[in-house]
């Protein structure tokens with residue numbers, strides 16, 4: 001297998017299934033590492049990264065344009081920072097965030113809006 | 118009745134601006150709301166205008182304390198995109214650089230921490246010893262703080278025989294000095310009085326909160342990326358993961374002191390096994406594909422995600438830094454802590470805000 | 476008594492990468508020992524004479540910087556440490572960076588370098604001392620810098 005693709009990745013089609021999969025991860029004793037957000041075909045691509053016994057596992061999900069993904073901060077509290085970051089940088093809206101900074105985690109009303117979008 | 122007290126952004130014990138809104142009831146914290154953004158520069162966008170070689174210098178400036186390891190991890194991530202093997206000598210040089218960085222960073226933290234609980238002479242002592250390590254780094258890489266030792270494809274500087282002797286000699290001198298300060302941190306009555314039983318996180322809680330580095334290991338989880346993370350050299354060099362069971366400020370301090378010894382050992386081993394040969398390979402072409410690279414920084418695990426699209430600029434760079442993972446743990450540790458102890462608990466995660474916000 | 480014999484400094488980090496900060500702190504520790512010039516690092520702006528600023532200014536820290544500047548009593552000297560504080564440095568093009576410190580408050584002395592060596596920072600402090608003395612003689616006051624409205628929102 002070439003080095004420059006991510007291994008151990010599962011693609012998931014719908015948001016409720018993502019939540020179910022993440023809950024399953026927590027049940028299996030995985031640690032939440034981070035989430036990566038990319039621009040992809042008008043929408044966004046989210047890659048959730050988990051770790052257990054030094055092995056990484058990934059979930060991939062495509063956010064359609066205009067779709068509001070659900071927050072996983074109810075399952076893993078630590079997800080709240082990274083989700084708030086993407087609200088700032090990509091202009092996404094996560095539903096059900098534990099603490100919602102409303103796009104002002106890093107940015108102020110004067111700074112550029114959604115710089116990475 | 119609760120009162121909200123802002124902590125920071127400018128606070129004497131905080132070297133960096135971060136602000137916490139503390140809800141206080143009768144001198145005890147009941148709620149915390151961190152507020153970030155004072156150091157946000159926007160480096161993940163900035164790489165659009167830089168090619169993949171220049172991005173290494175940007176990554177080093179994500180944080181000045183662990184800058185060496187940022188640069189090394191970025192280089193390794195991009196090498197993964199190119200699928201190149203770098204010369205063995207370069208790998209060892211990277212290990213030596215990383216571990217010297219770790220020693221200086223931990224001594225720095227121990228000093229700031231001592232200052233945080235008002236032990237000023239201990240602070241000065243730690244920083245005095247740290248200067249020895251900085252001297253080594255300066256001889257080795259040409260700079261005290263921002264090293265730029267690594268580049269995509271290998272190392273940009275080699276160690277000479279004299280430098281190796283110098284490193285070994287300084288480390289021999291350093292070890293008893295660290296033993297000296299360890300005695301104070303571990304046995305001193307006043308220090309223990311301030312640290313033991315403060316800011317406790319159980320093993321389970323620390324793991325579920327997704328913490329990293331000494332914060333995680335201080336609670337008894339033996340997670341250290343150096344052991345795995347497809348970097349074989351660390352396994353060859355033999356190294357022990359430092360953990361403590363307590364999960365309080367005292368435990369986290371002891372983990373960091375133990376890691377200084379381990380790093381000293383690692384540098385010695387790496388020097389004894391240092392192979393001869395080239396220090397860099399030429400990397401040709403432009404990066405494609407995507408890769409995730411992890412490494413252990415002084416503060417914990419750093420995760421680099423890079424994506425190339427066949428041009429000289431990377432399409433996306435995402436850095437998950439250790440403090441980013443550790444800040445949510447403050448939400449769990451601070452409630453129930455007295456207001457006067459808040460600075461200590463905040464310092465024990467070794468906050469590095471410029472890493473967090475990039 | 477001469478003010479320049481015992482200046483108290485306040486170290487303000489606005490948007491720096493930490494590299495300059497640790498070198499500023501290193502100046503105060505035994506090897507470089509700025510205290511031999513009577514320099515004392517102090518946490519509160521109300522008692523400071525020299526403001527040592529590291530890092531470029533961003534949209535959120537700009538009000539913090541102005542606030543601290545306004546609180547320092549006259550005569551006061553501002554020392555910008557590092558390439559970032561002087562011009563914006565390597566970050567000058569980033570979207571969230573306004574620029575060097577002199578875009579926001581008047582700066583009296585600059586220390587170049589990324590990051591500057593402690594010797595250079597000490598040199599800057601010594602240069603700041605003579606400026607401080609002059610300002611005291613000439614009774615030169617720093618201008619009050621206006622805050623720009625509600626730049627920092629209340630979060631959440």
Ligand code: SF4
Nearest residue numbers: 492494557559589590
């Ligand atoms: S001048 Fe260099 S070392 Fe100093 S804050 Fe800027 S990037 Fe960091």
